[in-house]
Amino acid sequence: MQKGFKLVIPITLLILTIGTINLSAQSLTYTLIGQYELATETPDTLEFTQHLPDGFEFCKIEFDVTSETLITNQVYVFDNGPENFEATLYYIATGGSCSTAADLLTQTITIYPKRAHFILEYDKEFEELASLKRILKSSLDISDNSINQLGDFRFFWDFDAKMLPAPQVDFDANNPSLGQYPNVYYTFPNGGAYEITLKVIDINNATDTAAFTMITMLGPEFGSDLVDFEYIPNVFTPTGNSNNFFTVESSGTNKLSFKVFSRSGSLVYQYEGNIIKWDGKNYYGTYLPQGIYYYLLEDISPEKRYNTAKGFFYIYR
Numbered sequence: 001m002q003k004g005f006k007l008v009i010p011i012t013l014l015i016l017t018i019g020t021i022n023l024s025a026q027s028l029t030y031t032l033i034g035q036y037e038l039a040t041e042t043p044d045t046l047e048f049t050q051h052l053p054d055g056f057e058f059c060k061i062e063f064d065v066t067s068e069t070l071i072t073n074q075v076y077v078f079d080n081g082p083e084n085f086e087a088t089l090y091y092i093a094t095g096g097s098c099s100t101a102a103d104l105l106t107q108t109i110t111i112y113p114k115r116a117h118f119i120l121e122y123d124k125e126f127e128e129l130a131s132l133k134r135i136l137k138s139s140l141d142i143s144d145n146s147i148n149q150l151g152d153f154r155f156f157w158d159f160d161a162k163m164l165p166a167p168q169v170d171f172d173a174n175n176p177s178l179g180q181y182p183n184v185y186y187t188f189p190n191g192g193a194y195e196i197t198l199k200v201i202d203i204n205n206a207t208d209t210a211a212f213t214m215i216t217m218l219g220p221e222f223g224s225d226l227v228d229f230e231y232i233p234n235v236f237t238p239t240g241n242s243n244n245f246f247t248v249e250s251s252g253t254n255k256l257s258f259k260v261f262s263r264s265g266s267l268v269y270q271y272e273g274n275i276i277k278w279d280g281k282n283y284y285g286t287y288l289p290q291g292i293y294y295y296l297l298e299d300i301s302p303e304k305r306y307n308t309a310k311g312f313f314y315i316y317r
Helices: none
Strands: 006-013 026-033 044-051 056-063 066-070 075-078 085-093 105-111 118-122 133-138 153-159 183-187 192-202 205-218 246-248 256-261 267-273 276-278 291-299 309-315
Touching (some): 044 085, 118 205, 256 276
Antiparallel strands (some): 044 075, 153 192, 291 309
């Protein structure tokens, strides 16, 4: 997964009339920057920017997870990346004093920096062998896109224009109130950089919206020239262990032909499919003996994208 993601979460703070001061709306924007991996404890680096209407001035922002405060528009690192925390914005009417308690106006909001995070997982059927077949999975862990697990959250995706055809993500076209799937399965048309955004809304609080934008790089990237398979094993030890296979990584989108020959030239195994994952057995389900074998790997799709590969490998026991 590409690192250096950016999370932009606009929060609109609704302010009631305070004394004789009418402040109809106020906003605070925070952006997740730097390197972030959902599976790690990398701190969340947040950049806060306040936006005050005319007649008001910013004083500071305080957080319930630290005694430190922000007194300018600046970056702050929250160690261990809390799931949520409260931020209190302090401001004054023009002419007031930030050091005078009676002049301070406040608004407290809850920030959910991870709510809209998502990760790219490999399709479990193809494992890591099909690089362009991916699952875009919400960090809220709603299994099987269950409507019963949505709760108050609604999900909305925005996909890079290069993702054609666009993923089908609506729960029900006749019931738009359900929003879109929290998890999306998609076969990317090609490798390259893609920008994808997930927005998560709390339907009980229209101002509580989080959006996370990921720029991810996928490969291989196909062009006018055919590409080589990145790695083909030259030693193979088939032991019956479920994790021990002769595998070849590919996009998972093209149909491949894989043939294995003995040293005498006899065809001992043949397979056609989108991924290559062989357990070392011949046509009759028997493990081939130790020795040198030859392979021929071809892209047999109508839209051929890979160069033919041939060579030898050694079965070792």
